[in-house]
Amino acid sequence: MDVFMGLIVLLVLAKLLGELVERAGYPALLGEVGAGIVLGPTLLNWIAFDSTIEIFSNIGIIVLLFLSGTELSLKFFLEARYAAASAAAGGVVIPFLLGLALGYLFSFPILETLCIAIALSITSIGISVRTLIDFRKLHTLMGSTIVGAAMLDDIIGIVLLGTLLSLTFQGTVDLGAEAIALLLAFVFLLFMLTAGKQILRWILAQSRKSALHEMTFSSSILIALGTAYIAHLLGLHFAIGAFLAGLVLGDQIRDDRMLLDSIADFSFGFFVTIFFASVGLLVQFQWELLLSSFTLPLILVAFLGKVIGGYLGSLPFLRDHGSSLIVGLGLTPRGEIALVVIKVALVAGILTAALYSILTLMVVVTILVVPVLMKQAILLEERSRTGVLPDSGPGQTREPVHR
Amino acid sequence: MDVFMGLIVLLVLAKLLGELVERAGYPALLGEVGAGIVLGPTLLNWIAFDSTIEIFSNIGIIVLLFLSGTELSLKFFLEARYAAASAAAGGVVIPFLLGLALGYLFSFPILETLCIAIALSITSIGISVRTLIDFRKLHTLMGSTIVGAAMLDDIIGIVLLGTLLSLTFQGTVDLGAEAIALLLAFVFLLFMLTAGKQILRWILAQSRKSALHEMTFSSSILIALGTAYIAHLLGLHFAIGAFLAGLVLGDQIRDDRMLLDSIADFSFGFFVTIFFASVGLLVQFQWELLLSSFTLPLILVAFLGKVIGGYLGSLPFLRDHGSSLIVGLGLTPRGEIALVVIKVALVAGILTAALYSILTLMVVVTILVVPVLMKQAILLEERSRTGVLPDSGPGQTREPVHR
Numbered sequence: 001m002d003v004f005m006g007l008i009v010l011l012v013l014a015k016l017l018g019e020l021v022e023r024a025g026y027p028a029l030l031g032e033v034g035a036g037i038v039l040g041p042t043l044l045n046w047i048a049f050d051s052t053i054e055i056f057s058n059i060g061i062i063v064l065l066f067l068s069g070t071e072l073s074l075k076f077f078l079e080a081r082y083a084a085a086s087a088a089a090g091g092v093v094i095p096f097l098l099g100l101a102l103g104y105l106f107s108f109p110i111l112e113t114l115c116i117a118i119a120l121s122i123t124s125i126g127i128s129v130r131t132l133i134d135f136r137k138l139h140t141l142m143g144s145t146i147v148g149a150a151m152l153d154d155i156i157g158i159v160l161l162g163t164l165l166s167l168t169f170q171g172t173v174d175l176g177a178e179a180i181a182l183l184l185a186f187v188f189l190l191f192m193l194t195a196g197k198q199i200l201r202w203i204l205a206q207s208r209k210s211a212l213h214e215m216t217f218s219s220s221i222l223i224a225l226g227t228a229y230i231a232h233l234l235g236l237h238f239a240i241g242a243f244l245a246g247l248v249l250g251d252q253i254r255d256d257r258m259l260l261d262s263i264a265d266f267s268f269g270f271f272v273t274i275f276f277a278s279v280g281l282l283v284q285f286q287w288e289l290l291l292s293s294f295t296l297p298l299i300l301v302a303f304l305g306k307v308i309g310g311y312l313g314s315l316p317f318l319r320d321h322g323s324s325l326i327v328g329l330g331l332t333p334r335g336e337i338a339l340v341v342i343k344v345a346l347v348a349g350i351l352t353a354a355l356y357s358i359l360t361l362m363v364v365v366t367i368l369v370v371p372v373l374m375k376q377a378i379l380l381e382e383r384s385r386t387g388v389l390p391d392s393g394p395g396q397t398r399e400p401v402h403r
Numbered sequence: 404m405d406v407f408m409g410l411i412v413l414l415v416l417a418k419l420l421g422e423l424v425e426r427a428g429y430p431a432l433l434g435e436v437g438a439g440i441v442l443g444p445t446l447l448n449w450i451a452f453d454s455t456i457e458i459f460s461n462i463g464i465i466v467l468l469f470l471s472g473t474e475l476s477l478k479f480f481l482e483a484r485y486a487a488a489s490a491a492a493g494g495v496v497i498p499f500l501l502g503l504a505l506g507y508l509f510s511f512p513i514l515e516t517l518c519i520a521i522a523l524s525i526t527s528i529g530i531s532v533r534t535l536i537d538f539r540k541l542h543t544l545m546g547s548t549i550v551g552a553a554m555l556d557d558i559i560g561i562v563l564l565g566t567l568l569s570l571t572f573q574g575t576v577d578l579g580a581e582a583i584a585l586l587l588a589f590v591f592l593l594f595m596l597t598a599g600k601q602i603l604r605w606i607l608a609q610s611r612k613s614a615l616h617e618m619t620f621s622s623s624i625l626i627a628l629g630t631a632y633i634a635h636l637l638g639l640h641f642a643i644g645a646f647l648a649g650l651v652l653g654d655q656i657r658d659d660r661m662l663l664d665s666i667a668d669f670s671f672g673f674f675v676t677i678f679f680a681s682v683g684l685l686v687q688f689q690w691e692l693l694l695s696s697f698t699l700p701l702i703l704v705a706f707l708g709k710v711i712g713g714y715l716g717s718l719p720f721l722r723d724h725g726s727s728l729i730v731g732l733g734l735t736p737r738g739e740i741a742l743v744v745i746k747v748a749l750v751a752g753i754l755t756a757a758l759y760s761i762l763t764l765m766v767v768v769t770i771l772v773v774p775v776l777m778k779q780a781i782l783l784e785e786r787s788r789t790g791v792l793p794d795s796g797p798g799q800t801r802e803p804v805h806r
Contacts, residue, residue, distance in 0.1 A: 022615055212425055215418065229407060264616075
């Protein structure tokens, strides 16, 4: 199938499955990832994740995080910073340790064990954010904690991957390089929240004076792509730059209803769908691996590690068992970054093909199961907080769901 | 420069130059094409027209023509069919004959002469339509005539290219294959205006019932891409399918202001800009060719052929010298299709590198000069029709410009 046709088929199936899943009451992203699994190497093998799909998919995750940034208030996000840092730490340390223990238990070589531990430590920003948006929980303290923690996880994940690769190829760790990577990440973060903020707000304000009707839209998209690219150059994930840009431009974009609508359609109606579908394309597992004795323990650890780590990390700040558990759940999905890490490890000869497939299976299970669990957890938490059943009809006393 | 960075730089420069040109009172597309010329092989050679840019660019021309279709009324378009057919015939026959004469005069071999004649015969739908939109003349009888004629030109151009290639490689013309290509094109046209119309309108109506907010947008884009792909499979240009889809969905999309805005931003704020910039990337000429004795006559013939042909062809139907001249001018720009044809001819060994470069120069000149001439012609025509200067202020008697 040529690339153009592939894009069309992928989008059509993703939208159709997304519609079905949404009608069943779950986030459409499940259907979109499902479309990628169906059309990718796992089932039909009609569409490959090639360099063109990769660009569309990158634009998708970039605009998704840009939009998420605009939905969050900067104040709220900064308020959640300690909770986020603590949840991120818990959500990395516990799965990492459990991963090491698991590798030891199953007698994997040290590098493979490390790789398992790293894959278990990385949260997918995209899946978490999209799930929060779909449940309209993004702009809560809990939502800010999850997004902030997922971002920090990503930074930690990049450092861990660097460590693993230098261990593999040089047999030693270059602490200087790791420190520089970390430093750059934090300088970028600081810059975006100070001078960068002023610059981006100035650019967007200028674009409103343009002779071209579509200039504000173009500027917004180009700001998202540009900041994403800078983050990428600094060794961070694309999406972090775009998220920060969205965060500092939030009110400017939210106040322009037509602009926000256009960006939302551009994103959710096209690129974001390609992103989630391409996560499905990246998956590659053989069904017989379901029978491996390593599969079930790995999946169990994938859930327990993040849920416990995120719960313990955020509890001291959120002071609420329900919300803290949801933070843990929200950090559980692994996604495109974990898939890329294990792909790199496969190509570098660290992972066997069989272990690679089992890890992709773990990723898929977290993606597909977490939204379902989160829905239940959010309903339960709302019920326990208000003592009223969510479906208790008119005259209810519970807080309205934010829209 | 990697592809992602290339896209960003191309978009930024295209938007900036577009803004400057627009402020100077001319269509922004000139600045967009200019950005491609600056960044492409002609000047800086920073960005190549690779397969990824090609996909973005194809989506650009597709959504441009889709939107143009929605702006035209089907009734008006059908009313203009005889004028369009006649203008198309004039706009192909005269440049083709002049091209043959020119080739003969400069003693080019027969295949090269044929190739020059074909390149002179092909109108760029994209440039014509964008210019008409910018001057708000798309939904006039004149606009319908230009668009219809440009579409027919494209069909004729495809047939001519097929003829040239079979002459080159088989030394003979496969009349059966040519007849089938023509037949398919007309069957597709008929289908789109009858059963296809019903199917597409049903799909779009269904999408409004979706649980997903962005589904109407996604469906519109997918309809444009899907019909474009079918046209492509039938050997037509992508854009023809999307144009017809837009034409039959016109009222359904125009009545949904938010949908129309989103599609317009998606198109003009991103993909269409990449399309026009990539036309500039396709250009490749050496400045010293300006001195070739063939250059000036070729450019002269490029203008005279289309202006005279379009004028003579449309005059019996439009019965107005001014409008008929504008139709001729509107058919004058050659663009991406002409560039692709001569590229194919270059690769097939029909054209020398020098002649190829001169032909791309001819294409660029028509693109850059026609919008400027059209602006003057439209102002003159409005003035002569109403006897009032366009800038005569309030209380004027001339018809209001349609918006």
